[in-house]
Amino acid sequence: MLAIKPYRPLEGKRLALVIGSGAVKCAAALGLWKVLSQAGIEIDLLVGCSGGSLFAATMALGMDVDECIEKTQRLWNRKVTEKRDMTSLLRAALPRVFNFNERFGMIDDQAMVQNLRSVFGEQTFEDTRTPLYVVATDFHSGEQLVLSKGRLVDALRASISIPFIWPPWPVDDRLLIDGSASNPMPVDVAIKDGVEIILAMGFESSYPRSVSSISRFAFHVNSIMTNNLLKANFAFHNLAHHAEIIAIIPEFEQPVGLFDTSKFPYVIEQGERAMQEQLPYLNRLLAAESSQVK
Amino acid sequence: MTTGIDQKRVAMVIGSGGVKCAAALGLWKTLQQAEIGVSMAVGSSGGSLYAAVIALGYDIQVAQSMTIDFWTSDLMEGYTSNLRAALSGEERFTEFSGLINDQQVYERLANVFGQHTFADTHCPLYIVSTDLYSGESVVHSAGPIIDAVRASIAIPMIFPPWQAGGRWLVDGAVSDPLPIDVAIKEGGETIVAMGFELPIRSRMHSYAAVTGHFNSIYMNNILKATFAFHNLAHHAEVIAILPEFERDIWSFDSNMIPYVIEEGTRAAEKELPYIRRLLTIG
């Protein structure tokens, strides 16, 4: 006797947008959002991880597309992305090696925190117009953590704590790091909220053209593992649930560096393009009678 | 039930775990005593050593002494000084570099595997490594076994990557730490998988320790997510055997090997009644 799965009606057909990690590439979500707004389609839930959480937060607060672009560009100014030389940092650290601890990061995070404060101020999750979840990782246990209360600045600063770049960030009684260390594209968060249609925007980390130092190598290995973690989580959640996940993975023919804000217009355009391709299907899905949908 | 089910045979999958992978010998011992055969052996990282040994049909006692000779702490010779040189920029570190001299490792692998190829195995053998550039998993099933194993165990930064088949390869654990998917793809029915989580440090006082910690977090999360996926994707049973080690076992600690094998046996014996029941159905 061959079992045929019963239909599961799409209750209310809520739509979620999950924006995975990808630093500057996450701006593609703004292009996606432009297309949806023009089509009159509203997003009911936003989930962000790492760089994606910055864009998810501006969108959740109800800023229009142009405002989002302006604000998120402000987050990545030169001061924020100035890299300190790894070796000089370590030479300074070596004499005081007993002081070295897990709160280590190559770049001074004060500029980033300042920028986050100037954009988000004291606003909390409760101030958002659209429900928002931000994903981070517990530094000690490696577990995924979903943030949905308190100040946005804290949640965002925690979620973007890329290993070795920015130090981990304390929230309540935990030390938090980049959400992508546990779940780079957290579709499960939207699924657990009961959303049935999910636009999942994710980005694969690109690899450096050459590796000329041990820290670069560590970063490269990190990128490989993040990509594999993205795939593994996606593979599992795809199968495990009934939600319809439409994966939108924009192609970037031009290389887009981690902090390359000059590429914003290009990235946003790619996001628009990728969403345009899926728009006809999304419209059909939203218009379909519940009984028609598997 | 139907044709295609391997009566009294299981597919063995052994995941990464350094010295802990020797526990697979305990599992193998248990299966042999229960007269359960191995339909295929799949290994990743440290597990590849044992998957190969099992597929080649080595005597268990021989395998045990080979293991003890392999995992000695002098494998890590030069690590500290090379790390310092790399961090300070004294020594140029590229994607082909490693922190230990791999000549010794290669010699030991040659002692174990000699000129054996995948064609010499008693049952199909699959070894997983990772492409250094694309990050994708690579499955080896032909050619010299030593090449596949050397690639599979190439822990990034510690061992230099290994070139085989025109690709630069590193540790299988970075893409597929417990390759149950390979067993599924290659027609495995009842799959017995032995995997290990990386230990989590509580205090970190060096760059190397923090790097190690991040590695553990990422790798454990990859392990969990792939395991969850593989379980859902398989039409038959996947029996996970997760030995518990009361004592701390670090990557290169060959004194612990008898204890490790014993724990492997213990964990396997716990699952044996269920495995037996599964194999007698149909």
Added chain:
Amino acid sequence: METSVKQQDQTTVVSITGSVDALTAGELTNLLLENIDSQHVRLVVDLGGVDFMSSAGLRAIMTSLKESRKHGGDLRLAAPQPGVEKILKMSGFTSILKSYSTLDQAVASFGS
């Protein structure tokens, strides 16, 4: 979505054109399962004409894959387009089932 079924050697070939998504996956699942029984356990799904696959589509393939394996056979894919290939890779499908660039290769992979 359009489908057609034919027998090639000992293999059932199901060819699909169009989109395999939440609106069409139910139909596909039924079709695939109908073509799996004790006499017919080798399935090739020809994706040459498929331009889109969502998670519902992937689950349809998975259900049929497991069913064919339970019967001692297998389900293999042929000629996925680049966009669909990308989704198959990202969702881990290429690690647990066999996929070939052409239909002939997929059918031949079952041997005689």
